[in-house]
Amino acid sequence: MMPVVQLLRAALKHAGNRPPRCVVQTTSAAHGVRTHASSCTDGDKPKVLITGGLGQLGVGLAKSLRRRFGKFNVILSDIRKPPNHVYKNGPFIFSDILDYKNLRQIVVNNNISWLVHYSAVLSAVGEHNVALAKEVNITGFHNILDIATEHGLRVFVPSTISALGPSSPKDPTPDLCVQRPRTIYGVSKVHAELMGEYYHQRYGLDFRCLRYPGIISADSQPGGGTTDYAVQIFHAAVKSGQFECNLRSDTRLPMMYIDDCIRATMEFLEAPEDALVSRTYNINAMSFTPQDLTREIQKVLSDFKVTYNVDPVRQAIADSWPKALEDSAARQDWGWRHEYNLPELVQTMLTHITLGNKLASAF
Numbered sequence: 001m002m003p004v005v006q007l008l009r010a011a012l013k014h015a016g017n018r019p020p021r022c023v024v025q026t027t028s029a030a031h032g033v034r035t036h037a038s039s040c041t042d043g044d045k046p047k048v049l050i051t052g053g054l055g056q057l058g059v060g061l062a063k064s065l066r067r068r069f070g071k072f073n074v075i076l077s078d079i080r081k082p083p084n085h086v087y088k089n090g091p092f093i094f095s096d097i098l099d100y101k102n103l104r105q106i107v108v109n110n111n112i113s114w115l116v117h118y119s120a121v122l123s124a125v126g127e128h129n130v131a132l133a134k135e136v137n138i139t140g141f142h143n144i145l146d147i148a149t150e151h152g153l154r155v156f157v158p159s160t161i162s163a164l165g166p167s168s169p170k171d172p173t174p175d176l177c178v179q180r181p182r183t184i185y186g187v188s189k190v191h192a193e194l195m196g197e198y199y200h201q202r203y204g205l206d207f208r209c210l211r212y213p214g215i216i217s218a219d220s221q222p223g224g225g226t227t228d229y230a231v232q233i234f235h236a237a238v239k240s241g242q243f244e245c246n247l248r249s250d251t252r253l254p255m256m257y258i259d260d261c262i263r264a265t266m267e268f269l270e271a272p273e274d275a276l277v278s279r280t281y282n283i284n285a286m287s288f289t290p291q292d293l294t295r296e297i298q299k300v301l302s303d304f305k306v307t308y309n310v311d312p313v314r315q316a317i318a319d320s321w322p323k324a325l326e327d328s329a330a331r332q333d334w335g336w337r338h339e340y341n342l343p344e345l346v347q348t349m350l351t352h353i354t355l356g357n358k359l360a361s362a363f
């Protein structure tokens, strides 16, 4: 374990130069100056269901949505049993997206109006189990689409950099371009983008989709993705001071800190329909390689060492993905702005993990 006090002091010293965080309220958009993320009155609070709630993003999003719409208006769901702190913090129910009747019952019984669909099998695991990825990511999504259409829900589905492939323009990748991904996960994301947009124009479904970069978070772990190294490296840096990376040192990928991802999702969910020129938007924050990330961590933890043991499956996937996403439409149409760049990400992650470990060992 690295000396905690020294690490915290160094991380906080760097963090001292950070600009203050603010929630964007008013943005100048193509449609003139408008307000979004405005506070809701009691009568118009949505009732939100989050599927795949125990993955990397569900608990964080539920926390923000509950702060905004009230604890009992946001239901987390999954097929796994939640940890105690999740169970105690607000409504949690069993929901299997492959069980149409169960899903429909939940939507009806809880008067759901917004559905955030986070259940998915990610890129690396998907390549090892194509049948499962096909079932969860495609069949499961059909259930979501049909139920959302039948009950007039607003439905948010994340796409990701995985929906692009080797023939897509890479640096930066525009919203509209050739999409020929080489993974079942990527194919399922293109399918989701296209089906959602089709249901929007055919049946008026309020479908909303953001293409996420790799998401980096301190207190929730990703599960089976290609960008996972960028989370694991921080835990290893704090715990043991060394890390074995499964991607080549020069693999440049788009990444985003979880707070930016959650804020983007909230703001996009709340954006007025007439502001949305499109239903699928890129969002971008920063891009880096394992080598860039290592150097930045070494500014705080100078003895940190990284070795490389490349996983050919993950490397092939990463090589087919964009290096940066072009996100000017999201910035213009609904006011997207990222807040975290690489130095801020590193300071924040190291501080959170160090404090988390310190607290855990105190109990």
Ligand code: AKB
Pocket (backbone or CB within 6 Å): 122, 123, 124, 160, 161, 162, 185, 212, 213, 214, 215, 222, 224, 225, 226, 227, 228
């Ligand atoms: C993965 O690596 O599979 C995910 C993603 C970028 O969609 N994090």
